[in-house]
Amino acid sequence: MNKINFLKESLKNIRTSGTLFPSSRFLVSKLLKGVDFKTAKLIVEFGPGNGIITNNILNSLQPDAKLIIFEINDNFYNALLKIDDNRLVVVKQSADTVIEVIKAHNFENADYIISSLPLTNMPKTITTSILNNAYNCLKSKGCFFQYQYSLTYYSNLKETFKGKISLSFESLNIPPAFIYTCQKD
Numbered sequence: 427m428n429k430i431n432f433l434k435e436s437l438k439n440i441r442t443s444g445t446l447f448p449s450s451r452f453l454v455s456k457l458l459k460g461v462d463f464k465t466a467k468l469i470v471e472f473g474p475g476n477g478i479i480t481n482n483i484l485n486s487l488q489p490d491a492k493l494i495i496f497e498i499n500d501n502f503y504n505a506l507l508k509i510d511d512n513r514l515v516v517v518k519q520s521a522d523t524v525i526e527v528i529k530a531h532n533f534e535n536a537d538y539i540i541s542s543l544p545l546t547n548m549p550k551t552i553t554t555s556i557l558n559n560a561y562n563c564l565k566s567k568g569c570f571f572q573y574q575y576s577l578t579y580y581s582n583l584k585e586t587f588k589g590k591i592s593l594s595f596e597s598l599n600i601p602p603a604f605i606y607t608c609q610k611d
């Protein structure tokens with residue numbers, strides 16, 4: 427899906443999309459900087475939208491690894507289904523179902539979760555469930571990467587990941603974004 431269609435789709439669903447523009451290549455590159463693609467067997471993505479991050483992950487993913495992505499928007503989901511890659515599983519369910527979905531694909535846990543969910547726009551009960559399930563679904567030393575346009579979720583993430591959280595910033599994005607890196611014990 428191109429940038430114009432992303433803009434139209436996001437305008438229609440601004441509460442769940444949380445932005446009007448897809449992530450810049452600078453943000454995507456910083457978000458994926460901490461991923462060790464040589465060893466990752468399962469990467470999970472929350473909120474792929476038009477697939478800008480998805481495609482970058484697939485470019486570096488090992489041939490025997492999997493990428494499972496969760497998208498609730500019908501039009502984004504249908505566009506994502508067109509990505510022809512047998513390492514990719516596109517799921518039209520909310521991210522909080524992550525544990526049951528990875529189990530259904532014969533995985534016990536994930537190496538990394540990459541999230542661009544608009545946490546601040548979502549009901550608190552859902553975000554709490556998503557963050558707890560993300561933590562539980564990661565393997566030991568696995569990482570959860572989340573970008574946001576504000577620092578509103580810093581304390582929630584710190585609490586969920588028991589303080590193992592670091593922060594970086596990318597100004598070359600509309601709007602500029604903070605990146606949280608949260609590591610499981």
Ligand SMILES: C[S@@+](CC[C@H](N)C(=O)[O-])C[C@H]1O[C@@H](n2cnc3c(N)ncnc32)[C@H](O)[C@@H]1O
Binds near residue numbers: 449498522
């Ligand atoms: C800010 S957009 C990110 C798009 C793209 N990943 C990027 O970085 O440009 C957020 C995406 O999260 C999706 N989304 C919102 N709530 C969700 C949920 N509970 N589970 C899965 N996806 C969700 C929206 O439909 C939207 O595509």
